[in-house]
Amino acid sequence: MSYGPAILEIVEVSREHLTAEQIFLKMKEKGSGVVLATVYNNLARLHQQGRIRRICVDGFPERYDRTARHDHLVCRRCGSLADVCFPDLTELLQSRTEEKLLNYDLQVSYLCPACRKALTED
Amino acid sequence: MSYGPAILEIVEVSREHLTAEQIFLKMKEKGSGVVLATVYNNLARLHQQGRIRRICVDGFPERYDRTARHDHLVCRRCGSLADVCFPDLTELLQSRTEEKLLNYDLQVSYLCPACRKALTED
DNA sequence: CTCTCTTCTTAGAATCAATCTAATTTTAAA
DNA sequence: TTTAAAATTAGATTGATTCTAAGAAGAGAG
Secondary structure, eight states: OOOHHHHHHHHHHOOSOEEHHHHHHHHHHTTOOOOHHHHHHHHHHHHHTTSSEEEOOTTSOOEEEOOSSOEEEEETTTOOEEEEOOOOOHHHHHTTOSSOOOEEEEEEEEOOHHHHHHHHTO | OOOHHHHHHHHHHOOSOEEHHHHHHHHHHTTOOOOHHHHHHHHHHHHHTTSSEEEOOTTSOOEEEOOSSOEEEEETTTOOEEEEOOOOOHHHHHTTOSSOEEEEEEEEEEOOHHHHHHHHTO
16 A cells, blocks of 8 residues: 555645644545554654655644745744745855754744734734 | 742753753752642743743654744754854845744754764664 | 732643554565 | 565554643732
């Protein structure tokens, strides 16, 4: 069987920053009989192989993302993610330390349009 | 009573990136009869007030840190944190988007000295 | 003081994402 | 085949964190 390829495709194609549970539901919608634990297993393996990214935001379940270089705006209020592409900082960062840097994760907090609206209405 | 000040001081003084549980243990060592839930309550309040930082690394419990500007090296293998101070990126980032940015969190992954050693010994 | 209102603390239960266990099935290899 | 390795499964378990409901402490007003 191997659900790996199907799961990888969902993560890469949908630009939605899906949780394991959401990926599981998408699989079921497509008629797959896969089980949640298998989705977790595959996501862990894909992540370990460096083929998908894992996005960790305080208070929310892990979300998964393609690896192509980009950064994230994280809504301080609702936790929603928006893609954004800041300049590549790899060289700048590496030039400032002796340690061998592997990669980096830049999350910038903001208020998403919906939350900004909700807050001004109070 | 109010355990807030004592908890804030532990986070600010110790540069150890402590978890809620570790802070709780430090309080008890000092003779405090505080309860774990209260430590969580106070940490949540202090964080909401913007007086402490919360560090979220995939697979590890939340750790708490002073707010003074600095970044983190995160060991890919053991999750340990090391402080590092890269240049302030606020203006660079803000100049690249229309959204009003609040603050940012930059985590750079690497292998800490201990893990580098352990891996070359295999 | 003392009454009231709000904040803080507490024990214990509950939550829930994520992992583990142990058994089964698939796949690959020899 | 036979064996071994990898993937999947159902179900139980974990463990950090939050919630609940009740009690204690502090702060102001009169």
